[in-house]
Amino acid sequence: MRLALWAFISIAFAATSTGCATLAAADSNALWRIVDGQCVMSMQSSGTPGFCTRVDLQGRYAILKDINGTSQYLLIPTDRVSGIESPQILDKDAPPYWSDAWEARTYVEKAVKQPLRDEQLGLEINSTYRRSQSQLHIHIDCMRNDVIDALARHHSDTPGKWRWEVIDGNRYRIMRVTSLAAADDPFRVVARGLPKDAVMASQTILVTGAGPSAASDGWLIVNSSLDLDNGSGSAEPLMDHACRLARKS
Incomplete structure (x- = not known):
């Protein structure tokens, strides 16, 4: 039974990787089954997070190590939230998922065995059409060195103003903010700035430090x-x- 559970969890973790060839065949509810059916139940019954790294019942989220990469973790709501398209993320009482994910950086730093500058850490959520899982999850991991360099020019941007940048041939708009909470919550920032014909389901969001601190x-x-x-x-x-940047430090 334990071997079967481990096999299930390995498949579920693999399903969080967008580059994995098995995505089409992945169980889209795998992450939810792990968090709700195993981690939350374990926390409620024994006070331990089970296969998760952390379960915060009051904060309504869990932290789970992704099988993809040496240092990648996921923040996953303990509520049933489908993803970036869910209106729940814009509710006035929605948990501060981005702030909580940023605080979970400690697990990445433990994995790479060194502290990271804030510009070296990234949080990311995929659009509805570029994910395999039907439970919201924010990726927490290191940034690419060349992307850090590309974003450095936005270090002193006026807060609250969008700027455009082309990275890897794709167009991104970039805004510097002074907080990840309340009006500066990335979900709210992106949602209120969308053109009328755009929808949240098509959006992808990455958050990183504007500088070292x-x-x-x-x-x-x-x-x-x-x-x-x-x-x-x-x-x-x-x-x-x-996390090649850690090996160069």
Whole structure:
């Protein structure tokens, strides 16, 4: 029974990788089954997170190690939330998923055995059409060195203003913010700035530090869309799941 559970979890973890050839055949409810059916139940019954790294029942989220990469973790709501297209993420009482994901950086740093500068850490969510799972999950991992360099020019952007950038041939709009909560929550920032014919389901969002210290430099919200010419439905390729920057430090 335990071997069968491990096999199920391995398949589920693999399903979170957008580059995996098995995505089409993946169980789209795998992450939800792990979090709700195993991690939450374990936390409620024994006070331990089970196969998750952390379960915060009050905060309504779990942290799960992804099988893809050495340092990639996922923040997953313990509520049933389908993804970026869900109106629940814009509710006035929605949990601060991005702030919680940013705080979960400690697990990435433990995995790479060193602290990361804030511009070296990335959080990302894929569009509805570039994911395999029907439960919202935010990827937490290292950024690519060349993407850090490309975004450095936005270090001193006026907060609250969109700027455009082409990275890897895809167009992204970038905004510097001074918080990840309340009005600056990335879901809210992207949603209120969408053209009338655009929808949240087509959006991808990446968040990283605007400089070495987000406390003073702020954060960058990086957004693209399948509705956009030369846009993208996944900003995950801007991250580095091998965390090569840690090996160079």
